[in-house]
Amino acid sequence: MPVYSILSSVSFVACLFFYLYIIGSFFNHTVYPLIDRVTFYVSFQEHIVNEYVDNIVAIVAATLWFLFSLNNRAIRYSLSIAYGGTGTILAVISPNNISFYVITLLSLPLIISVSLYYYYYKRQKNVLNFNAELTLRYISLVVVAISVIWIIVSILAFFIAPDFESISGGSYANQLFLLLSSFASIYIFLLVFCLPVKVLFRGALRMLKLDIKEEDMSQTLPNHYEQNRQKTQTKIGFLSLAIFLSVILVLIPQHPSINIDNQDIGVDTHFYVTWIEELAKSKSAYDFAYQAFIVQGQNGDRPLSLIFLFLVYHIVGGNLSEVLEHSPIILGPGLVLALYFLTLELTRNEKIALIAAFLGAVSLHTLAGIYGGFYANWLALIVGYISIVFLFRYLRSGRRSDIVIFSILLIGVLFFHVYTWTILAAIAGVFLLTMLVIQNKQKNNTNNNNYFPDRRIIWLLLFAILPSIVVDVSKVLLTGSSGGLEQDIELAQRGLGIEQFNLRWEILNTTMYHSLGGVFSNFIILLLGLFWVLKSNMREPYTVFLIIFLSAGIVPLFFGTWHIQARVFYDIPFEIPAAMSLYYISKRSGSMLVILAGCTWLVAISLFTVMNYILVAAPGIR
Secondary structure, three states: OOHHHHHHHHHHHHHHHHHHHHHHHHOOOEEOOEEOOEEOOEEOOOOOOOHHHHHHHHHHHHHHHHHHHEOOHHHHHHHHHHHHHHHHHHHHHOOOOHHHHHHHHOHHHHHHHHHHHHHHHHOOOOOEOOOHHHHHHHHHHHHHHHHHHHHHHHHHHHHOOOOHHHHHHHOHHHHHHHHHHOOHHHHHHHHHOHHHHHHHHHHHHHHHOOOOOOOOHHHHOOOOHHHHOOOHHHHHHHHHHHHHHHHHHHHHHHOOOOOOOOOOOOOOHHHHHHHHHHHHOOOOHHHHHHHHHHHHHHHOOOHHHHHHHHHHHHHHOOOHHHHHHHOHHHHHHHHHHHHHHHHHHHHOOHHHHHHHHHHHHHOHHHHHHHHHOOHHHHHHHHHHHHHHHHHHHHHHHOOHHHHHHHHHHHHHHHHHOHHHHHHHHHHHHHHHHHHHHHHHHOOOOOOOOOOOOOHHHHHHHHHHHHHHHHHHHHHHHHHOOOOHHHHHHHHHHHHOOHHHHHOHHHHHHHHHHHHHHHHHHOHHHHHHHHHHHHHOOOOOHHHHHHHHHHHOOHHHHHHOOHHHHHHHHHHOOOHHHHHHHHHHHHHHHOOOHHHHHHHHHHHHHHHHHHHOOOOOOOOOOO
8 A cells, every 4th residue: 555545544534533623613513412311502612622723733634635645746736835835824823814714624625626626527547646445444443443432431431430421522422423413404304305315316426427437236235145144153143242232222321320310211101101000900801901902002002012011010020110111121132133134134135134233223213212212112113124024025935924924913013003003004005006116117127136026926915914904994993992094194183284394494403303312313324324325226126115214204304293203213214224335335445444433433322322311400400
């Protein structure tokens, strides 16, 4: 590796790292830290050293990048002297002048502009010493370093002195995460409108005539199952680590050194306590079934979830509230395994499936489930994701057992949580109808994937959804309880309306930054998902499925309250496209450091987040 390429990459990483702090503090950008279960509005005013030194370092780093990266001697020295000299003069004679800040703010944009110019317009080889893959490795190393340091500090604070607010202020990993996550409303907006975003992106590339190879992920990530198999020990070890982390995240906010006054973490825990206590008062099996399927919950909308939690309570014993609060010890690993099997069935790649399982342990679903006490949602999502596994298995093989299991599990989702069933059944139905349209248009084309091409299979899967609808309607007619379709109509009447459309951006900000501890604002998962949208192959059935799943947020985005938005976002498997992107970037860069960086950063953020799930009243405030 040429020395100039190494120095060029180091200069770029230094400039990027300091530039993020500079631009965030210069514009007083608002970030949303979660501290003691309260989300604060805070202007970003952080610096690595101080404002003046940070500006100097950014200018010097950019100057060195010009010096080490450009092979043309005239341009190299001209840019280096002009930019570096101007920055140095302004730093000496007028460091408080706006011109000095402008020169600093131009550092990274100039580097990017020069790189794009030489790569995509000059189209000449060896015009730059800049190595993008090496730079990505160095960025990954920095992320790993600051994340590991923060994990160690957090663990020490957990056992010694849990002053979490001071840790937050001194952690580069948390500061950068908050800054980059402050644009989460934009990320989720683009993700929800993934299909038009993908079309516009490809159109923009062609219009600008950029020399970018339009390679999709399927070309780089082969979906031949045998080629991507991992050793059994590797799979067990990686899944065990993910399960261990999901359990640790449940236990941390329950630890006496953090949860001193034994608060309930889950928002909905007290509801479940009431419902299960009523079940415990049942005098007969008939009375128990009547309470579970018709009365408790919200008019019998989650009977199997209540029965499951009731059984766990009677097996474990002790305080009901504490048993419920610790039930995610079972639910977390269940979701990890469900995401693993779903991703494996969609992508036929065990490496991607393992990454998705790990992301599921330390990102949106686990953290939101713990904070909200989404026990029924969580259970229904586990069963629902497994049902989608059998849907795709039947598409691939046409085995009768797969479609029977799919239909039975979908009925199970109905009894675990009605709202989750509605979303999953609707997604599955729309996907299958879309497949019918695609099959009709391409019936004369050669099928290049491993999915069963017979349209009869798709029709049978559509009919397999009907039993759950029939069961739902029959339940309402026979028992008088509230059914899924009925409750969805009522929810739409209450939560969907033109008044929400007028407040759509404020409601979206509330969903992303304030609801459920702000866990939906995770920029790592959202940006990786957006990258997948741009690089995905629409000819793959699983891509169509995930695009439809992501697009499910369009209606609540425009016409729903934050409750409905959070409900829909919680059901979307963001971890799957994120895992595909992470693995794709790793393969393209030729280094596992990218995966390591993403995972360690998520672990660090997750640890800090659950440590702040306890409400601590400020002095003098009741």
